Amino acid sequence: MKFREKLIRFGLGRYGTDELYYALFALCLILFLVAALTRSYLFSVLQLMPLFLMVFRSFSRNIHARRRENAVFLRIWNPIKSWFVLQKDRIRDRKTARYRVCPKCRAMIKLPVKKGKHTVPCPKCGKRFETRIF
Numbered sequence: 001m002k003f004r005e006k007l008i009r010f011g012l013g014r015y016g017t018d019e020l021y022y023a024l025f026a027l028c029l030i031l032f033l034v035a036a037l038t039r040s041y042l043f044s045v046l047q048l049m050p051l052f053l054m055v056f057r058s059f060s061r062n063i064h065a066r067r068r069e070n071a072v073f074l075r076i077w078n079p080i081k082s083w084f085v086l087q088k089d090r091i092r093d094r095k096t097a098r099y100r101v102c103p104k105c106r107a108m109i110k111l112p113v114k115k116g117k118h119t120v121p122c123p124k125c126g127k128r129f130e131t132r133i134f
Ligand SMILES: [Zn+2]
Pocket: 102, 103, 104, 105, 106, 107, 122, 123, 124, 125, 126, 127
């Protein structure tokens, strides 16, 4: 059997990569940098833990367990990621738009910059609420 076929057969049924894999990779890089900058033995050892988890998870055949782990990770990670995306959008749109939260459904609403007090309908739940744009 050729090496290529052996490699393909080895990869069959394995979990592979997901968002948690990339997060562990980022954590590994951060720990590597900290270990390099501080020349700390502790961080040199700590950086191996996410690396071990990455390899273990990507070669695992227990796909359901790995998907559950990734779902738990995404429940924590997605709100954090959304917050950063919102901050990026706020900076990008700082001259043309203001962002307000609907008091009823907590949806984020993008409003054009028109100074003064306005009554705004929420596009998600339909509730009208007052807001002030400076
Ligand atoms: Zn609403």
